[in-house]
Amino acid sequence: MMEKVISGNDAVALAVKLSRVKVTGIYPITPQTYIIESLSEMKDRGELETEIIRVESEHSAMAATFGAAAAGVRAYTATASQGLLYMHEMVWWVAGSRIPVVMTVGTRAVGPPWNIWNEHTDFMSERDSGWIMAFASTPQEAMDLTITAFRITEDERVFLPMMIGMDGFILSHTKTRVYVPSQEEVDSYLPPRRQPYVLDPEDSIAMGNMFSPEDYMKLRESIHRAQIASKEVIVEAGKEYMKRVVPIGSYSTLNESYKLEDADYAVVIMGAWSLDAMQAVDELRKEGLKVGVYRVRFVRPWAEEEVVKALSDKSVLVLDRSVSFGRGGQLYTEVKASLPDTDIKGVITGLGGVSIGKNEMKVIIRKFVEKPQGIEWFYPEEARKIELRSPRYIK
Amino acid sequence: MSLNYQLFPISKPGKGAGGKTGNWRIVKPLVHEDKCVGCKACYIWCPEGTIIIKDGKVAVDYEYCKGCGICFNVCPAKAIEMVSES
Numbered sequence: 001m002m003e004k005v006i007s008g009n010d011a012v013a014l015a016v017k018l019s020r021v022k023v024t025g026i027y028p029i030t031p032q033t034y035i036i037e038s039l040s041e042m043k044d045r046g047e048l049e050t051e052i053i054r055v056e057s058e059h060s061a062m063a064a065t066f067g068a069a070a071a072g073v074r075a076y077t078a079t080a081s082q083g084l085l086y087m088h089e090m091v092w093w094v095a096g097s098r099i100p101v102v103m104t105v106g107t108r109a110v111g112p113p114w115n116i117w118n119e120h121t122d123f124m125s126e127r128d129s130g131w132i133m134a135f136a137s138t139p140q141e142a143m144d145l146t147i148t149a150f151r152i153t154e155d156e157r158v159f160l161p162m163m164i165g166m167d168g169f170i171l172s173h174t175k176t177r178v179y180v181p182s183q184e185e186v187d188s189y190l191p192p193r194r195q196p197y198v199l200d201p202e203d204s205i206a207m208g209n210m211f212s213p214e215d216y217m218k219l220r221e222s223i224h225r226a227q228i229a230s231k232e233v234i235v236e237a238g239k240e241y242m243k244r245v246v247p248i249g250s251y252s253t254l255n256e257s258y259k260l261e262d263a264d265y266a267v268v269i270m271g272a273w274s275l276d277a278m279q280a281v282d283e284l285r286k287e288g289l290k291v292g293v294y295r296v297r298f299v300r301p302w303a304e305e306e307v308v309k310a311l312s313d314k315s316v317l318v319l320d321r322s323v324s325f326g327r328g329g330q331l332y333t334e335v336k337a338s339l340p341d342t343d344i345k346g347v348i349t350g351l352g353g354v355s356i357g358k359n360e361m362k363v364i365i366r367k368f369v370e371k372p373q374g375i376e377w378f379y380p381e382e383a384r385k386i387e388l389r390s391p392r393y394i395k
Numbered sequence: 396m397s398l399n400y401q402l403f404p405i406s407k408p409g410k411g412a413g414g415k416t417g418n419w420r421i422v423k424p425l426v427h428e429d430k431c432v433g434c435k436a437c438y439i440w441c442p443e444g445t446i447i448i449k450d451g452k453v454a455v456d457y458e459y460c461k462g463c464g465i466c467f468n469v470c471p472a473k474a475i476e477m478v479s480e481s
Binding site for chain 1: 398400401402403404405406407408
């Protein structure tokens with residue numbers, strides 16, 4: 001293990017190299033492009049054993065990656081935003097096929113209007129696809145989750161693909177200290193590739209062919225049950241990672257609790273801005289407000305038991321950097337379903353790169369303490385005490 | 396932990412994996428053995444693999460033949476006739 005100062009994209013590219021990925025189908029899209037550029041540069045220098053397939057679209061990127069994985073090797077790709085939406089059909093195909101594949105989503109807003117900045121709606125819109133879905137809060141965690149993803153997805157109790165969300169620019173392009181494991185450490189952690197079946201001309205099978213409605217439904221239930229079973233696999237993989245690879249994470253649970261033990265109020269949040277929420281909580285505690293943070297790391301599987309245990313006796317605020325139009329934030333609806341008898345407030349903010357930091361969080365939390373229900377859209381002008389400019393694109 | 400819940404969407408190739416498709420037929424091919432020259436054009440063209448080769452001549456597997464008539468169309472010896480099922 002060695003310390004490096006690298007970006008989230010660098011960390012993920014190194015994780016792919018260290019995991020001995022054999023094939024990657026790549027197509028560029030901001031903000032993940034530097035991952036595949038970094039992989040290509042490593043390949044050019046002769047440091048990477050991964051075969052790189054350059055394709056003409058994200059749909060093909062996932063198709064190429066899936067084909068390689070089906071043929072029996074560890075395969076990886078990365079995308080974001082419009083690219084993920086264009087890939088959507090293949091995303092479902094991979095999960096339904098039960099072939100382990102790992103993907104990074106450098107989260108980004110979805111147009112129109114055109115916007116390359118961070119939000120989580122692209123990632124959240126895949127939550128019904130059958131993929132295991134984790135979200136990083138630091139470049140370190142993006143690396144850790146990428147390496148553990150290969151172990152989780154290739155476990156016989158799971159055999160599902162996994163995507164790792166990473167906030168566009170905030171994590172993908174910001175350099176921080178990352179503990180990079182050695183090749184020996186990762187080799188001792190990742191077992192040889194396993195998958196439920198292999199595309200092999202010597203032993204022919206029909207993949208994903210027409211099934212009867214009853215068999216189709218049983219296969220859908222199987223994905224659901226594998227998701228539920230993956231909870232213990234994720235925790236095992238996380239604990240083993242901290243033992244053998246990088247010993248600093250919080251991976252003995254699916255999600256992370258911060259100063260929640262004695263808290264009256266809890267802020268549920270996911271991704272890079274969780275750390276801003278933790279800073280806000282530190283300062284609000286000095287003012288006597290008993291508030292903590294519950295950081296969601298896994299959207300799928302949903303950690304129902306952990307959520308209920310951590311939050312059922314608190315007043316809950318859920319911050320969503322994404323929205324399901326006509327309903328509210330996706331995390332808000334998830335938490336609300338787990339805690340039907342709790343007062344929960346949902347705040348949607350930070351969309352399209354709207355900058356939300358510690359000070360804005362403090363304003364949001366104070367308002368929530370005054371009125372802990374409902375759904376609200378929060379604009380940072382409120383916290384910065386500046387007048388709302390009339391946006392030029394609205395009359 | 397039991398892995399009984401793990402099911403995968405694949406199947407092994409086998410005869411009639413989609414059920415006996417012969418009952419889809421409304422017309423059926425009849426082979427006139429006296430005219431059959433054993434060229435196997437019908438065997439090559441049949442999309443369902445229901446042409447059986449027997450002693451240099453051909454026969455039809457009626458359990459799975461859907462009655463599409465491709466064999467009738469490609470037979471150079473005009474040894475196949477399509478007749479109504481009813």
